[in-house]
Amino acid sequence: MSNYQIGQAIYDLRIQMNISQSELAKGICSQSFISRIEKGEISPSAELLYSLSKKLGVDINYYFKNNLNPRFDYQLSFCKQVRDYVQKADYEPVRELIKIESKNPYFNNEEMKQFIIWHQGICAYHIDGDLYGAILYLKKAFNLLGGNKKKLNGCQLEIAISIANIYNEEKCYKEAIYYYNLAINRLNEIKGFIDNKILIRALYNYSKLLYRMDRDKEAVENSSTAIQLCLELESNYLLGNLLYQNGLSLEKLGEIKSALHKIEDAYSIFRIQNNYPFASHVKRKINNLKTKVTL
Structure with a gap:
């Protein structure tokens, strides 16, 4: 409703x-x-x-x-509001929504409990800076419906990506790689039965981690896979970011011309999306690469 x-x-x-x-x-x-x-x-x-x-x-x-299903409709509305705020990195309203709805009888099933605990973890990290508490929340949410790797549901896979992202931010790369691989492998198995944006997001974040670790060939492979998936879906979701990340990795591999082409494509997408601040940043990178090409 x-x-x-x-x-x-x-x-x-x-x-x-x-x-x-x-x-x-x-x-x-x-x-x-x-x-x-x-x-x-x-x-x-x-x-x-x-x-x-x-x-x-x-x-x-x-x-x-x-x-026909008011409870489900209300749950969807709540989840959408929370996701919208998280996407904007606006975490205080997320905490307020969770505080209000955590005692709601509409949310007493395991799936909704999992969703709420997951976002309690996200708030603990981004608002409180509490790494230990955030990981405890996220792992509790991840294991709430059972941790069978062959039967992980969409929410569990997104939680795994959240755990990996936090470990990535904290430079705990070994742990981050474990959860990225866990999510990506399962997402590839169920690709036709789940929102493919989850897989695209996981591949993007994983490629950034690999770039930081100087594992640039793997970074190119993962970002290229995500770019191809965007093209197959005719979706621009993270496409500009992926092209830019792909170009950065190619540059480190010494493939300057290929890097330039990818980053120019990223620039075009950011311009179309009116993302002018990042487009300006990318434009400077293009000028830098052009200098390298002419040397």
Whole structure:
């Protein structure tokens, strides 16, 4: 159910009861917050929706009565909000959402518990700088549904990538390589049955790690595999980043002309995407490579 539909339902009930937004909000939230909910600008948490429902004299499921699977719809909405914030590297709202929804009875199944614990780990690392606590959360989430390497689900594979990314940031390369390989090998096995962006992201981050370790041939192989997957899917997801990373590795291998072509392709994509700050950075790299080619 959309934010607009929930907001419209609350507005209709409020008008039927002949109460103002301020009267509805009293003891629950601000009047302006009610206004934004009714306009469909924001999605109320389950806790807030429950409080509003009691005041409006309806059960919380009233809002979803025309939806075939309201619980699943609500879970999807929550997960999407969390993922959107993580993608923007905006972790404080993630922590707030998790705090509100962690006691929600809608989220008492193992899959949702896994999702919440996973993002508690991400917040512990990015907000608190707590490496030890973050890894404990992430490994708990990873093992929640069993750690059978041959049966890892999509969420577990994304958690494995999160663990690898943190180890990569902390320069714990041996541990990072273990989790990248675990995820990539399984993702290759189930490539047609899962969002391939997960595999592209894993290959990109793994190629960056290999580049840092001066394992440049492997870095080129992994980034090339991801580039080919983007082309097959007709997707620009991380394509500019992959082309740039591929070019950097080729440069270290001494293949300057090939590196230049890849990085020029990356520049074109960043320009199309209006990513001007990074495009400027890449343009400087192009000029540097052109100097090397003419020497």
